[in-house]
Amino acid sequence: MTKLADIKGITKPVLSGLHKLGIHDVQGLLLHMPLRYVDETHISExxxxxxxxxxxxxxxxxxxxxxxxxxxxxxxxxxxxxxxxxxxxxxxxxxxxxxxxxxxxxxxxxxxxxxxxxxxxxxxxxxxVRETTAVKQTLTPVYPTTAGLSQPSIRKWVTWALNNGDVSETLPKETYAKQTPSFQASLQYLHNPPPEANLQAMENRSNLEWRRLAFDELISQQLSMRQHYAKRRELGAPVLKLSTNLIPQLLSTLPFGLTGAQQRVVKEISQDLSRPYPMQRLLQGDVGSGKTIVAMLAALQAIENGYQAAIMAPTEILAEQHYQKMLHWLAPLDIQVAWLSGSQGKKDRTASLAAIASGDARLAIGTHALFQAQVQFNQLGLVVVDEQHRFGVEQRLSLRQKGQSDEVSAPHQLMMSATPIPRTLSMSYFADLDVSVIDELPPGRTPIATKLVSDARRDEIVERVRAACSQGAQAYWVCPLIEESEVLQLQTALDTFEHLQQTFPDLRVGLVHGRMKSAEKQSVMAEFSAGDIQLLVATTVIEVGVDVPNASLMVIEHAERMGLSQLHQLRGRVGRGAAKSACILIYQTPLSETARARLKIIYESSDGFEIAQADLHLRGPGEFLGIRQSGTPMLKIADLERDADLLEQAQAVADELLKRHPVEAQKHLDRWLSRGDELVKV
Missing domain, CATH: 2.40.50.140 (Nucleic acid-binding proteins)
Structure with a gap:
């Protein structure tokens, strides 16, 4: 693959600009596609x-x-x-x-x-111009660019690549339908469209040439995912036999039974753990669907087979909650649990590290502190990553590697997400994983009434909170920022806390935010859980996992500035007890079209999958998954909504290519993934 630095005539400023755009070789130039086109082929009087x-x-x-x-x-x-x-x-x-x-x-x-x-x-x-200056014969492409890199310069080097680069076919002819244009013809057409080209189809990316390249890109992504899936199957993993002792013991002590959906996914996970290669499963479940107990049962299967399990959560509040809940569940089983977080005191940390290293602690629960260098496991058999999209690829990989005794074995891995993943996204970015879905809520979960209220009616909301707390319920009041921003002019958690303390002198008001010390946060959350605090002012640090059944009212400030999945997660903090629950979304006017669309969706739907699909449509896959900076290559040409039909075809084609044409498949991968993005999913 010819690198740009090896091409005669490319200056250092141009090279720097192209690198900023993620273009490092000739293939990158060929596949740097126009945003739009300008018609300079006709001169009007x-x-x-x-x-x-x-x-x-x-x-x-x-x-x-x-x-x-x-x-x-x-x-x-x-x-x-x-x-x-x-x-x-x-x-x-x-x-x-x-x-x-x-x-x-x-x-x-x-x-x-x-x-x-x-x-x-x-x-x-x-x-x-001169009177003899010719009129352009093709539409003029306008490319994505960066400071210091002009359109004429990009056009010059794309044209050079079209004339000098490899534009041959990588895949067998039968891969494509008869009317599909060749790779070379598609590139020539899209970089230099004829005057009669349908501009609307070009800019909508719906013509045959665009779809040919989108199909090629989706095939490459599916091939990459399949390869990663196959590579994991080649590794060894502990064979964890089905539990006949610990799991039945735990289930007999629980005050609730598993739902049908929980039983189904427990069976899927249990079967994976009993195989001699690493499980790599994604467990999806809407807010409150009961993923934690499923993770606990998987951990017990590892423990019963003589191995350790580790559960990693993205925030100390969530990790602490997992720790307390599992400590309670495991107390009758006499299983030692270790807690590890970044804010632990030296004495407690040293004790936890020793218990994990010796194997005395069969279960380790914590935050990102679990994958730091000084943490050594005795025999790690299962890694559970909660809210997996909040961790970087390297972080997930480093925890898994702690269980690898050599380069040919690895622990089983279960990743959990409370943000349901739309089908096209699952087929694309999670195609290398096995997926389980808990699509049923436990009985007793009360429906949550969602209200949209303008900031001008704040007094009514204050009275609603007063009434709820005076009747013995508890409430959350969520603010998006901690400190005042002159740009955004948002109501802050600190100001709101002080104001609500003055407004409700007869109530105990608590405050929790991300910059507090861990011990402070845990103390406040413990008091709120115990009912000693009636109203909790918080930032979105409470978005995931917080479970206080007596809290039945959620107020969210500046809801118009939050993402759909975040609003859905926050709303899921209430409705966990028998009392009727409500979520009040305070918004400021005027609303942008996007904000109006978000609020309409969250108001009308409580279905996590429906909300996730809408969120994908509004934000795009990179923002939705939190992977723009994580090492996962994003699609540059294909669009998961527009090209959903091509994605299904690409999935089938990729399987066939790997079976019958592995050499061509690798050549295709080399063309499309030439940037060296090997950390696709770990």
Whole structure:
């Protein structure tokens, strides 16, 4: 693969700009696709122009002046013999004044508007021409770029790549339908579209050439995922036989039974653990569906077979809650549990590390502290990662590697997510995992009434909170920021806490946020859980896992600024007891279209999968999964919603290619994943 640095003529500034765009070789140039196109293939006469149309005109500058009415601007008057049009520049430089001097022949491209003196173009694209200068024969591509890298420069090097790069086919002919254009023809068409090309189809990426490249990209992603899946199957793992002792003992002491969905996923996980290769399973379940007990049963299967289990959570509040809950469950079974967090005192930390290293602690629970270098397990058989998308790829990998005694074995891994993953996303970014879904809530979960309330009606909300707490219930009041931001002007947790303390002198108001010391947070949460605090003011640190059955009211400030999944998670902190529960979303006007759409969805639906699908549509897969910086390669051409039909085809094609055409499959992978993104999913 030819690196850009090896190409004669590419200057250091251009090379730096291309690297910023993620382009490192000739294939990267070929697959750097236009955002949109400009039509410079036709020159319109001024007398033909229509308001609001994009047009290109050519003529002589007959007058140039700097005007101060209605504001300072450079105005050039262009005449083509059929009429005059004004070119207006609000921001301009001396070089532009020189380029537009009277008598210069200019070609201008822009949107026709009605100006002070007649038709005008504001900030048109201009260039000096001669009468013999040819008109472009193809539509002009406009590429994604970065500071210091011009469009002409990108076009120059993309054209070079088209003429010098490898544009041969990588896959067998039968991979594609008969009417599908070749890889080379698709690239030529998309980088240099003919004048008659359907601009709308080009920009919607719905024409055959776009779909050919989207299909190729999806095939490469599926091949990559399949390879990772196969590589894991080649590793060894502890064979953890089905539990006949600990799991039945625990289930007999629980005050609840497992739902049908929980029983189904427990069986799937248990079967995986009994196989001689590492389980790599994603457990999905909506808020409150009971993933924690499923993880506990998996841990017991490992423990009964003489191995240790580790459960890692993204926040100390969630990890602490897991620890307390599991400590309570395991007390009758006489199983030692170790707790490990970044804020532990030295004495407690040393004791936990010793218990984990010796194997006395059969279960270790903690935050990211679990994968630090000084943590040594005696015999780690199972790793459970809660809210897995909140950890980076390297973090998940380092915890798993703690259980690898050599390069050919690994512990089993269970990843959990309370954010349901839409089907297309699961097929794409989690295609290398086995997936279990808890699609049933435990009995007794009360429906949560969701209310949208303008900030102007704050007094009504305050009275609602007073009434709920005076009747023995508890409430959350969630704020998105800790300190005041001059830019966002958001109500802060600190100010809200002080205000609500004054507003409710008869109530005990607590405060918890991410910058508090761990011991402080745990103390406040313990008091809230015990009912000693009636109203808890919090940041989104309580988003995941907090379980206080007596809390039946949730108030969320500035709901318009939060993502759908986050709102759904926060709402799930109530409705865990028998009392009727409500979630009040306070919003500020005016609302943007996106914010209005988010609030409408969260108001109308309580289905986590439906909300997740809408969130994917609004935010895109990178933001949804939290993987923009995690090492997972994002799709550049294909779109999971638009190209869902191609994704299903790519899945089938990838399986067939690996069986029958492994050499071609690898060649295809080399083309599309040439950036060295090996940490696809671990």
């Amino acid at each position: 001024v007398r033909e122009l229509r308001m609001g149309e994009q047009a290109q005109v050519e003529g002589e500058i007959i007058h140039l002046e700097v005007s101060y009415k209605p504001r300072k601007s450079l105005i050039a008057r262009l005449s083509d013999g059929t009429g005059d049009i004004f070119l207006r520049f609000l921001n301009f430089y001396p070089s532009q004044i020189a380029a537009l001097k009277e008598g210069t022949r200019v070609r201008a491209l822009g949107e026709v508007r009605h100006g002070y003196f007649g038709y005008e173009m504001v900030h048109p694209q201009t260039r000096a």
